[in-house]
Amino acid sequence: MATLLYQNTPSEYRNESTQKPPREAIAVRETSADHIIQNARNNIATVWQGDFHNAKQVLSAIKKRVQPKPKHETDPTTAFHKHRLAQSQTARLVNMLLVEIQADLQLNLPRAPNIQAALLDVYGEHNSEKFLLPLNQLLGFIGAHEWHKKGVAIAELDDKIHVPFGVFSPIRGEYLSLLMQAKQPENAQFAFDIGTGSGVLAALLAKRGIAKIIATDTNPRAAQCARENIARLGFSAQVSVIEQDLFPDDMADLIVCNPPWLPAKPTSAVETALYDPEHGMLHAFLRGAAAHLRENGRVWLILSDLAEHLGLRSKDDLPHWLDKYGWEIESSLKTTPQHNKAHDLRDPLAFARARETTYLFVLKKKVL
Ligand SMILES: C[S@@+](CC[C@H](N)C(=O)[O-])C[C@H]1O[C@@H](n2cnc3c(N)ncnc32)[C@H](O)[C@@H]1O
Structure with missing residues (x-):
């Protein structure tokens, strides 16, 4: 289980990908996509403490900004490796916007949905500690949970x-x-x-x-x-x-x-x-x-x-x-x-x- 420094305290950090944890995480109530990307490039994650819907909008803005421009490669193997490298570099930046999941597997943010069932579906256990999670992955878990039911x-x-x-x-x-x-x-x-x-x-x-x-x-x-x-x-x-x-x-x-x-x-x-x-x-x-x-x-x-x-x-x-x-x-x-x-x-x-x-x-x- 990975940890990272959040508000100067070692905090549990979960990430389904093999990315290394960021150096540290800082709390913000709300901020811009540019600010989060700038922190991300310095290996610092941002923990969103404001409105959940605003967080989703900022995440979309981050994705648009860091999305790789499609390039035509003539060599198929180069195209494949470059595509995967670009995907992992983009994911690394996108995954720098975090949310704090509470001990009851809920989000303590204004306008947040009930996420407990989606997280239980992923982790299969009731966690007793708070942890930090990339917002993008949380949205993926919510979508996957809907598909699981459907x-x-x-x-x-x-x-x-x-x-x-x-x-x-x-x-x-x-x-x-x-x-x-x-x-x-x-x-x-x-x-x-x-x-x-x-x-x-x-x-x-x-x-x-x-x-x-x-x-x-x-x-x-x-x-x-x-x-x-x-x-x-x-x-x-x-x-x-x-x-x-x-x-x-x-x-x-x-x-x-x-x-x-x-x-x-x-x-x-x-x-x-x-x-x-x-x-x-x-x-x-x-x-x-x-x-x-x-x-x-x-x-x-x-x-x-x-x-x-x-x-x-x-x-x-x-x-x-x-x-x-x-x-x-x-x-x-x-x-x-x-x-x-x-x-x-x-x-x-x-x-x-x-x-x-x-x-x-x-x-x-x-x-x-
Ligand atoms: C392409 S998926 C196929 C899943 C399913 N059989 C289907 O056709 O939809 C490959 C599966 O092989 C499993 N797998 C990979 N390595 C394995 C191994 N050494 N022994 C058993 N399963 C393995 C993966 O976890 C994954 O579920």
Whole structure:
């Protein structure tokens, strides 16, 4: 848990990103965006003590001022790295406007909303100390809490999946239809869903009639979320969820995995679902899956080629890794993203997203 000097007293400071805490924080009743940015550039955070709605307006003004200007890069990898660097530099400045959360997880500011339920959703515990939190993250928690309650409609389930802050959401769910189309291995009774996130793939496997499924995730928030979704959907008799690195200590007829897609360093716990340095999980998965697969079993690997369009992986890498770890592709299904971001020309990575294809590879052990 990080601390920083606030009014000359060490105070608890929470930040979901991997940013270093500021040197110190000063209290102001209300002030301008420029003043907060100026302090931020000197590594000093500002704790807002005035009206909550005014704080939100100042935050919007800060965002406008520090937003990076879109630059056209011809090299895709440079575009990706520059985009992420600009995002983290912007986030660092934006996160310098703080609010003080009271011991009862409320804000003691004029016109502040009730934030207790949103914070309990994130921290899952009742905190006994006050702490400082970037206002921008608090607004993110409030938005995520609303989404958690509302849920994401999943056509393939004919139901909703509810996802709290910090868990990968199947909101851009084209890949889910691939899972429903893939041909199940004959007599498949037992499956694993490795890196289950919200539990959506485990739920779809249950819906497809697989009798027993074990879903794993290293993220405790994901394991909890998956458990809740599975129970709500009525699949608890078929699916058990465990907090576990990769595989359970067992063997299955079918192993499904949708690993993080991009080989890069995550900058927050939330990003660990998307970014994985050097494709570490993918390698570990491909290396270890054979020992957990029953005879005639199959692996369903869901993977997008976005990393290839960004120059983070070459076209030959995946076939080479599959070969190296003893897999052959029996068949594959593919889809293209339908979400707006793929066609948003303001997004500096739109050139790559527009060309992205997501695959479901059916893998079987190579006969030696
Ligand atoms: C792209 S998300 C997929 C989530 C979900 N299966 C889906 O398709 O919507 C990747 C998930 O893998 C999990 N993960 C990453 N490394 C892992 C590991 N070594 N073992 C288990 N889960 C892992 C992440 O926490 C995240 O929930």
